[in-house]
Amino acid sequence: MSRREGSLDPQADSSISPLPHLEAKIHQTHSLARLLTKYAEQLLQEYVQHQGDPFGLPGFSPPRLPVAGLSAPAPGHAGLPAAERLQLDAGALSALPPLLDVVRRHQAELNPRALRLLRRLEDAARQARALGAAVEAVLAALGAETRGPRPEPAVAAAAAATDAGVFPAKVLGLRVCGLYREWVSRTEGDLGQLVPGGPA
Amino acid sequence: MLTLKIWIVQALFIFFTTESVGELLDPCGYIKPESPIVQLGSNFTAVCVLKEKCMDYFHVNANYIFWKTNHVTIPKEQYTIINKTASSVTFTDISLLNIQLTCNIRTFGQIDQNVYGIRIISGLPPEKPTNLSCIVNEGKKMMCQWDPGRETYLETNFTLKSEWATEKFADCKTKRDTPTSCTVDYSPVYFVNIEVWVEAENALGKVTSDHINFDPVDKVKPSPPHNLSVSNSEELSSILKLTWINSSIQGFIGLKYNIQYRTRDASTWSQIPPEDTASTRYSFTVQDLKPFTEYVFRIRCMKEDGKGFWSDWSEEASGITYEDNIASF
Numbered sequence: 067m068s069r070r071e072g073s074l075d076p077q078a079d080s081s082i083s084p085l086p087h088l089e090a091k092i093h094q095t096h097s098l099a100r101l102l103t104k105y106a107e108q109l110l111q112e113y114v115q116h117q118g119d120p121f122g123l124p125g126f127s128p129p130r131l132p133v134a135g136l137s138a139p140a141p142g143h144a145g146l147p148a149a150e151r152l153q154l155d156a157g158a159l160s161a162l163p164p165l166l167d168v169v170r171r172h173q174a175e176l177n178p179r180a181l182r183l184l185r186r187l188e189d190a191a192r193q194a195r196a197l198g199a200a201v202e203a204v205l206a207a208l209g210a211e212t213r214g215p216r217p218e219p220a221v222a223a224a225a226a227a228t229d230a231g232v233f234p235a236k237v238l239g240l241r242v243c244g245l246y247r248e249w250v251s252r253t254e255g256d257l258g259q260l261v262p263g264g265p266a
Numbered sequence: 267m268l269t270l271k272i273w274i275v276q277a278l279f280i281f282f283t284t285e286s287v288g289e290l291l292d293p294c295g296y297i298k299p300e301s302p303i304v305q306l307g308s309n310f311t312a313v314c315v316l317k318e319k320c321m322d323y324f325h326v327n328a329n330y331i332f333w334k335t336n337h338v339t340i341p342k343e344q345y346t347i348i349n350k351t352a353s354s355v356t357f358t359d360i361s362l363l364n365i366q367l368t369c370n371i372r373t374f375g376q377i378d379q380n381v382y383g384i385r386i387i388s389g390l391p392p393e394k395p396t397n398l399s400c401i402v403n404e405g406k407k408m409m410c411q412w413d414p415g416r417e418t419y420l421e422t423n424f425t426l427k428s429e430w431a432t433e434k435f436a437d438c439k440t441k442r443d444t445p446t447s448c449t450v451d452y453s454p455v456y457f458v459n460i461e462v463w464v465e466a467e468n469a470l471g472k473v474t475s476d477h478i479n480f481d482p483v484d485k486v487k488p489s490p491p492h493n494l495s496v497s498n499s500e501e502l503s504s505i506l507k508l509t510w511i512n513s514s515i516q517g518f519i520g521l522k523y524n525i526q527y528r529t530r531d532a533s534t535w536s537q538i539p540p541e542d543t544a545s546t547r548y549s550f551t552v553q554d555l556k557p558f559t560e561y562v563f564r565i566r567c568m569k570e571d572g573k574g575f576w577s578d579w580s581e582e583a584s585g586i587t588y589e590d591n592i593a594s595f
Contacts, residue, residue: 094481098457101518189453195432196458 088207092260095200099254102193106247109186113243116173116180117236128237136161136245139252148260149210152201155253159198162246163191169239176232190246201253204260294320295351295381297369303420303469304360304388311356313348314369314381321351324373328353331381334368360388363419389420391471395464398475401575402454402482404489404515410438411447412464412475422468426450429461456483456518487575488521489513491565496585503557503588509549510565510580520570521546530560530584545570557590 114122130138136158143151170187177183205211295316304310314331321327331353333340346354353369365386371379393415400410410426426438426448438448460482464475491510499505512521523543526535543550555561562584568576 094457094459097483097518098455101456104517189455192433193455193458196430196455199430199432200458 088204089262091200091207092204092257095197095204096254096257096261098193098197098200099250099257102190102197102250103247103254105186105190105193106243106250109183109190110240110243110247112180112183112186113173113239116177116183117240121236121240128240130241130244133238133241133245134161134165136165138245138248143252144255148256149205149208151256152205152253153211155249155256156198156201156205158245158249159194159201159253162194162242162249165242166191166194166246169242172235172239176235194246194250197250197253201257204257293317293382294324294371294379295369297367297382297384300384302384302386304386305470306361306363306388306390306419307359309356309358310360310386311354312367312369312384312386313352313354315352316371316381318351320381324371324379326371326373327351330371330373332370332372332378334370335365337366360386363388387420387469389468389470390416390418392418392422392466392468392473394473395424395466395475398462398464398478400462400478400480400482400485402486404486404513404577407449407451408454408482408485409447409449410462410464414446414466418468418470420468420470422466424448425465425467427463427465430458454482456486457481483519484569484573485575486515486519486569488515488567488569488577490577490580491523491567492580494563494565494580494583496561496563496583498585498588500588503590504555505551505553506555506561506563506585506587507549507551508563508565508583512546512548512567513577516546521567522570522572523547523550523565523567524576525550525552525563525565526579527552527561527563529556530562535564555587557587560584560586 120126139154139158143154146154166187170184170191173180173187174184295314298313298315302310302312312333314328314333316326316328316331327350328347331345332342333345333353333355340355344355344357346356348354355367365388366383367386368383369381371381373379395412395414398410398412400408402408412424414422414424422445424440424445426440428435428438428450435450435452438450440446440448458481459479461477461479463477466473466475491512494508494510497507497509499507508525515521522540522545524540525538525543527538528535538550538552552561552563562582564579564582566577566579568574
């Protein structure tokens with residue numbers, strides 16, 4: 067366990083039980099997921115504001131298709147064992163940063179003056195990587211495998227598909243921002259069940 | 267006429283000390299090293315090498331070289347004749363910060379001529395920076411500061427480095443007027459541990475501080491509570507109720523408070539026992555006050571577990587306790 071992951075290294079001080087460290091790490095990662103859920107909401111709202119009509123209009127709802135093999139959390143996700151849920155969370159969080167980078171590149175061409183949106187997209191990629199690494203650290207500390215099934219790496223396909231036009235690029239961005247929000251929120255919920263005193 | 271003669275002599279002097287009219291600025295030799303930076307207290311040797319053409323023209327060799335520092339001739343005991351073209355001078359335990367060193371020759375038995383000149387800069391390598399600490403003012407970017415160690419007498423650059431486990435951030439280079447602190451150019455992300463350290467570098471060396479590793483949420487100085495207001499109670503003349511609005515950080519961390527109060531004409535503050543204000547709240551009823559008396563209040567907050575920094579005090583707010591109903595009869 068890297069010291070940079072929040073000192074979750076029982077080997078570092080064998081006189082201290084690893085359990086408080088693990089609890090602290092879970093608490094910290096849960097707080098991060100909660101914070102990023104708020105940021106993801108803000109990102110999604112800001113993204114919609116900059117795309118123009120019909121984005122943001124009531125009733126506008128493009129198909130929620132998988133993006134580069136990444137789908138939203140499955141309906142049965144909450145019923146899975148904790149380690150499996152966290153593995154899926156970690157997998158999604160590792161798939162999101164390159165997709166967010168694709169969206170940022172598209173938006174840099176479509177909305178070059180939307181500096182705050184561009185910064186939020188860049189921050190989101192960075193923060194998703196950090197949250198994914200933190201979830202993997204929790205999994206490692208729990209003795210679980212750190213990676214579950216991963217979505218196919220198809221970022222190039224995602225980027226190429228949107229070369230077909232502006233609208234597909236905007237829809238891709240909407241979908242990616244939505245998936246980001248769903249997965250960080252899902253991660254918050256999954257970690258919340260591990261926090262002492264959290265919901266069972 | 268005299269002015270013209272002086273000009274001619276000067277022109278001839280320049281001509282004869284150079285190899286040809288086409289090379290008016292070609293010196294008679296050179297000094298190595300050219301622009302040395304030397305550690306205070308150390309030894310230093312410079313070598314002056316004469317050019318063959320100059321030696322032939324003036325009939326001189328290395329034995330004719332004499333050295334000066336800041337226009338004072340150095341004793342010959344410090345010279346070493348290396349060969350017929352080169353002479354060195356050695357300084358032991360250099361203590362001056364800035365020395366002008368010239369290599370000179372005595373020509374024709376009486377004319378002293380400058381061959382070359384250099385400036386010796388001396389100083390010290392940087393010491394390891396210590397006491398590195400960081401603070402995140404709510405809504406602002408993280409600022410870190412440190413003790414730079416001894417004076418080096420040289421231009422010394424300090425660079426604050428920071429990274430997550432998953433990525434490195436851009437270096438934060440200090441400005442000239444604030445060499446011992448740096449504010450990073452990225453927004454803080456709470457709940458992700460960051461590793462921070464300082465590199466100090468000058469011409470004589472490079473050194474790194476100890477690394478510190480922390481969650482930025484544990485280094486926060488919150489914004490103070492605002493909109494502090496005071497209301498009294500007609501039923502109880504000994505109480506005043508305070509209400510306030512916490513800053514937005516209370517959405518992520520629990521807060522604790524210091525509440526202080528005094529009568530309008532008092533100079534010292536009393537404080538509510540901290541254990542009574544040890545968790546996030548939006549109001550507090552102060553009891554055991556004197557009836558019909560004006561009190562002034564202020565409040566500050568910090569992270570509930572005591573990590574980080576106290577906010578600044580809020581704006582003061584005042585209120586007057588109600589008249590004592592019994593006394594009014």
